[in-house]
Amino acid sequence: MESWGWWLIAAGALVVGELFAGDFVLLMLAAGAAAAGLTGAVFGFGIVGEALVFAVVSALALFFGRPWIKSRFYRTSHQVKIxxxxxxxxxxxxxxxxxxxxxxxxxxxxxxxxxxxxxxxxxxxxxxxxxxxxxxxxxxxxxx
Incomplete structure (x- = not known):
């Protein structure tokens, strides 16, 4: 199997892991792995190029995507009184x-x-x- 296939398998595994973790970190890493796998499959990047894509997309997702998603899921303005x-x-x-x-x-x-x-x-x-x-x-x- 080529390296891009392993990236896509890793992305799927990270999504499954996110279902148990629930803090959106693994989901952001899954986005990076999916991006690395897709760029490897479409553009024929080697393992180094795929790893670079993984690092860049994961970092951007962690620093920009995760806070946005957390703000959508964990709004404090609608707290339910119990x-x-x-x-x-x-x-x-x-x-x-x-x-x-x-x-x-x-x-x-x-x-x-x-x-x-x-x-x-x-x-x-x-x-x-x-x-x-x-x-x-x-x-x-x-x-x-």
Whole structure:
């Protein structure tokens, strides 16, 4: 088998490796190997020319292509809230008198045990409060 064929096999292996790695480095090296294999097959470059094409294309892909691809895949502007972070800051309606001992709020249609964030405060049914902290299955609430 000629050298360009080995470059194409290496490109395929690098793509498979990227499926397990997921950091886009192997994908950029695969692009370099594919470019080396194709230029060797089309233009008849020898192993030295193919290695040079591999080095140049891989370097360009790593320094320019990888950051662009990562920015597309790992955008931070659309972070999904999960767990406790979904209710922090939410508005709730007091259902049962809240003091330092007990209380209950309706939070997005669910009943939660509640205590005041400031232990000296108390809230009456019907008042609107905001979730400041979560302590296990109890929300600590307060006013804005």
């Amino acid at each position: 767990g406790v972070s979904t209710i922090l800051g939410s508005e709730a309606v007091v259902v049962e008198h809240i003091d330092a001992e007990s209380g209950q709020v309706n939070l997005s249609g669910e009943l939660w045990r509640a205590r005041p964030y400031d232990a000296a405060r108390s809230y009456e049914p019907g008042e609107r409060v905001r979730v400041i902290e979560v302590d296990g299955a109890t929300v600590l609430v307060g006013r804005d």
